[in-house]
Amino acid sequence: MIASHWNSSRSIIPATASAEIATQTRWHAVVIGAGPGGAAVAIRLARHNMRVLLVDRDSMPRPKLCGCCLSSMALAELADLQIPSGKLRPVPLNAVCVAAAGGSAWIAMERSACLSRESLDSTLVQQAIDAGAHWLPGVNVSAIDSALGDPHAWALGLSVGILGRFVSQPLPFSGIVLHAECAVVAAGLADHIRIQNGSGSAIPRRFPWPAKRPLERRQTALKSRVGVGTTLATEAMDLESGKLVMAVARGGYCGLVRLEDGRIDLAAAIDRRLLSDSAGPAGAVRRILHEVFDGQPLDGFTLPSDDALTVATYRATPPLTHRSSLVAGDTGRIFRVGDAAGYVEPFTGEGMGWALASSRLCAEAILAHWPPRVHPADPIQVVAAGDRYRRTYKRLFASHHARCLRVARSLRSPRLVAGGLWLTRRVPWIARGVLPLLIGSVAPGHAHPWRRQ
Numbered sequence: 001m002i003a004s005h006w007n008s009s010r011s012i013i014p015a016t017a018s019a020e021i022a023t024q025t026r027w028h029a030v031v032i033g034a035g036p037g038g039a040a041v042a043i044r045l046a047r048h049n050m051r052v053l054l055v056d057r058d059s060m061p062r063p064k065l066c067g068c069c070l071s072s073m074a075l076a077e078l079a080d081l082q083i084p085s086g087k088l089r090p091v092p093l094n095a096v097c098v099a100a101a102g103g104s105a106w107i108a109m110e111r112s113a114c115l116s117r118e119s120l121d122s123t124l125v126q127q128a129i130d131a132g133a134h135w136l137p138g139v140n141v142s143a144i145d146s147a148l149g150d151p152h153a154w155a156l157g158l159s160v161g162i163l164g165r166f167v168s169q170p171l172p173f174s175g176i177v178l179h180a181e182c183a184v185v186a187a188g189l190a191d192h193i194r195i196q197n198g199s200g201s202a203i204p205r206r207f208p209w210p211a212k213r214p215l216e217r218r219q220t221a222l223k224s225r226v227g228v229g230t231t232l233a234t235e236a237m238d239l240e241s242g243k244l245v246m247a248v249a250r251g252g253y254c255g256l257v258r259l260e261d262g263r264i265d266l267a268a269a270i271d272r273r274l275l276s277d278s279a280g281p282a283g284a285v286r287r288i289l290h291e292v293f294d295g296q297p298l299d300g301f302t303l304p305s306d307d308a309l310t311v312a313t314y315r316a317t318p319p320l321t322h323r324s325s326l327v328a329g330d331t332g333r334i335f336r337v338g339d340a341a342g343y344v345e346p347f348t349g350e351g352m353g354w355a356l357a358s359s360r361l362c363a364e365a366i367l368a369h370w371p372p373r374v375h376p377a378d379p380i381q382v383v384a385a386g387d388r389y390r391r392t393y394k395r396l397f398a399s400h401h402a403r404c405l406r407v408a409r410s411l412r413s414p415r416l417v418a419g420g421l422w423l424t425r426r427v428p429w430i431a432r433g434v435l436p437l438l439i440g441s442v443a444p445g446h447a448h449p450w451r452r453q
């Protein structure tokens, strides 16, 4: 079996709150989703003495579909989180081979690194626990009702109710309702959590199934690609640590990188049509790699065999490019961060940086208008926190999202990419100028546009 499963001495992080404590506590914030966005917001709020519960439908560590590259923004945000040194050991990336049918070029990289999501996400969850947050894995949240909070507080609009179920328990006994002053949705691309504005009762009408009132749906870009990915065993291909290979074809693109534990991470963004024409992810990835590399010499690496790609276990995402409302619910107590708030195709490998940065902005907005000693927060302050989050998010991300959309559009034309690569091989300084535009990095000595000045 070539598909590799994560073997590590890192053991599962146990829950720190029982179901009983979780339901009986009036939380200042319940954070849903323990990816980088959710864990980072939990760390920041817990460090300011807020009562925080971090829930996820999975346990930690868990595998996650991702290219695993940390952009300079992600590295800066991780530094800002002050994770004790030695806890995270990303592998610095020093070169990327961009390849399209008709040519390839190695381009030097700086201030980027790669790290498996098992390692990154579980370290951040452990940091959230160390900061004082409680951790409850195995809870799949289905709805948040802005008028379904603490029975004493809901009438005044002072809390929200979070409805979920324990994934490991049979249905009639698995329901759980959490009460919090605010909910932070960090459920990633798979966010399907219903936002309900006032079911008018402290008890859901059809507990544990929420009343059907879908509101505030996400907007998905037309023809958005979907993500697929897997990890392959160490020996699946020759690829030096610190090197990244990106193959750009007509129906999508695919990245390969060696993780810190030797496995190969494969992540791709693929047209839905190619996926169905190729009878699934393995066929689609094989077609991309054949289209790009058949007939051209491989420079410094080999490719995984068709057999290795066929037997691998793939994960997939819903359509990638989308946006949702940053603040939801009629009382404005539901915030979205990370992929749940908005996302653009991942060629530029910036999603984790965006998730970490949006969680910082969200936490800053909550803490500025909602200091822990003033609970429950008055509704005017809650609205002010939402306004501040929207404003700072837009200021930070508008240009990044626009740049990534332009990159994503250009990548639909492998001829354009091949032309760019041809030029890059002849005029190398062009690569140095273009790469920061592609991956959003900043030349040394320049201010980081996303940092507070």
Ligand SMILES: Cc1cc2nc3c(=O)[nH]c(=O)nc-3n(C[C@H](O)[C@H](O)[C@H](O)COP(=O)(O)OP(=O)(O)OC[C@H]3O[C@@H](n4cnc5c(N)ncnc54)[C@H](O)[C@@H]3O)c2cc1C
Pocket: 032, 033, 034, 035, 036, 037, 038, 055, 056, 057, 058, 064, 065, 066, 067, 068, 069, 070, 071, 074, 139, 140, 141, 142, 186, 187, 188, 189, 190, 191, 192, 193, 226, 227, 228, 229, 267, 268, 269, 317, 320, 337, 338, 339, 340, 346, 348, 349, 350, 351, 352, 353, 355
């Ligand atoms: C093909 C591909 C390649 C990528 N490559 C890169 C890259 O190289 N670099 C980079 O920076 N980014 C990359 N990204 C993007 C990156 O993976 C995301 O941007 C990042 O994971 C977002 O973090 P998040 O915390 O918002 O969400 P996630 O990391 O998706 O975390 C969401 C969490 O919420 C949990 N959850 C979901 N629904 C529920 C629910 N209902 N109840 C409870 N829990 C729930 C999930 O179990 C999960 O743990 C890539 C994405 C794709 C698709």
